[in-house]
Amino acid sequence: MPCRHARRHRWRGGSCAGAVGSEIDACGRLKGLPGGGAARATRAERAACGPLARVDYAILATCMPGAGEVSLRVAVLGASGFGRHHARWFDAMGCDVVAFLGSSPTSVEATAAALRDAFPFQGRGYTSLDDLLTAEEPDAVSVCTPPALHAGHVRAAIGAGCSVLCEKPFILRPDAPTADVAAEARRLVAAARERGLVLAVNTQYAAAVEPYRRLAGGLPACPSRFAAEMTSRLKTPGPRWRGIWLDLMPHTLSMLLGLIPDAVLRAGSARGTIEEEESEVEFDVATGDATCHVWMRVAKLAEAPFPRRFGVDGQVADVGTRPDAQGAYRGTCLLYTSPSPRDLSTSRMPSSA
Numbered sequence: 057m058p059c060r061h062a063r064r065h066r067w068r069g070g071s072c073a074g075a076v077g078s079e080i081d082a083c084g085r086l087k088g089l090p091g092g093g094a095a096r097a098t099r100a101e102r103a104a105c106g107p108l109a110r111v112d113y114a115i116l117a118t119c120m121p122g123a124g125e126v127s128l129r130v131a132v133l134g135a136s137g138f139g140r141h142h143a144r145w146f147d148a149m150g151c152d153v154v155a156f157l158g159s160s161p162t163s164v165e166a167t168a169a170a171l172r173d174a175f176p177f178q179g180r181g182y183t184s185l186d187d188l189l190t191a192e193e194p195d196a197v198s199v200c201t202p203p204a205l206h207a208g209h210v211r212a213a214i215g216a217g218c219s220v221l222c223e224k225p226f227i228l229r230p231d232a233p234t235a236d237v238a239a240e241a242r243r244l245v246a247a248a249r250e251r252g253l254v255l256a257v258n259t260q261y262a263a264a265v266e267p268y269r270r271l272a273g274g275l276p277a278c279p280s281r282f283a284a285e286m287t288s289r290l291k292t293p294g295p296r297w298r299g300i301w302l303d304l305m306p307h308t309l310s311m312l313l314g315l316i317p318d319a320v321l322r323a324g325s326a327r328g329t330i331e332e333e334e335s336e337v338e339f340d341v342a343t344g345d346a347t348c349h350v351w352m353r354v355a356k357l358a359e360a361p362f363p364r365r366f367g368v369d370g371q372v373a374d375v376g377t378r379p380d381a382q383g384a385y386r387g388t389c390l391l392y393t394s395p396s397p398r399d400l401s402t403s404r405m406p407s408s409a
Contacts, residue, residue: 127151195219197220203227261364322342371391
């Protein structure tokens with residue numbers, strides 16, 4: 057049975073210790089470990105507790121501590137950048153962050169110090185992924201390394217029996233044909249499925265799809281229009297041009313696929329622009345005999361507000377997350393009516409309260 061402590065996070069009015077993935081088996085603690093819950097259990101002993109709890113919609117499981125429990129062992133590959141937040145959030149969930157992967161002995165030393173300042177980190181740093189996986193036997197791995205390394209690191213972690221949370225973009229092969237990249241992604245998904253592991257990509261705003269459905273009510277399987285806007289603060293240094301596209305467009309695409317899971321791009325329908333600080337694209341997707349016209353905008357803005365919105369057929373929702381004093385992320389989904397999906401532009405859409 058799934059761990060009875062895991063519970064499904066509800067976006068509206070709920071909270072979580074870290075909104076860090078589209079879905080991941082990430083129950084921070086497991087009940088019933090033989091021997092009363094030793095701090096260092098083997099993977100076979102941890103498996104005896106039963107399968108990890110399935111957690112949907114981008115939020116890590118909330119698991120209550122108790123007697124006779126053992127922490128899920130987690131490693132973070134690339135913890136000097138955004139990966140340090142993964143490590144901190146896993147620790148906040150009660151997981152045991154046992155290790156991280158760095159690029160050099162110097163970076164490992166600096167990252168270990170930074171993690172110890174962020175939370176009571178007692179794990180080890182490695183420069184070899186094989187050494188990390190062999191010595192630490194993690195149950196789950198966060199892949200936060202540069203995008204060009206994602207595929208190889210995901211493949212190695214799955215091969216070692218780890219569930220994986222991968223940062224976006226999932227696979228980046230700028231010079232490879234699109235068909236080859238898609239095939240590689242499908243092979244990794246199939247490998248995880250065959251081993252009963254979870255493979256997730258960190259597109260947390262897909263969590264808003266379920267409450268959006270409840271608020272909007274009666275949505276068709278394939279709406280006629282979908283629109284989304286995702287923005288964040290412009291930083292120096294920070295991504296520009298294509299980098300902004302890679303940073304933010306996975307979020308809007310994940311919301312589209314959350315609403316229309318079997319959407320297929322209509323060949324030749326895509327058109328758009330990539331500029332230094334913002335990009336815009338339009339295209340059509342089909343499901344069965346129905347077609348949906350899609351408009352998306354991503355941007356880095358110098359000043360607030362930083363709108364994050366999506367909707368179908370004129371029913372637009374503002375979505376967001378905000379940490380509270382304990383570091384738990386609380387989500388909001390505010391629905392209101394807009395006369396046109398193009399009204400998602402910052403200048404024409406009212407700000408939410």
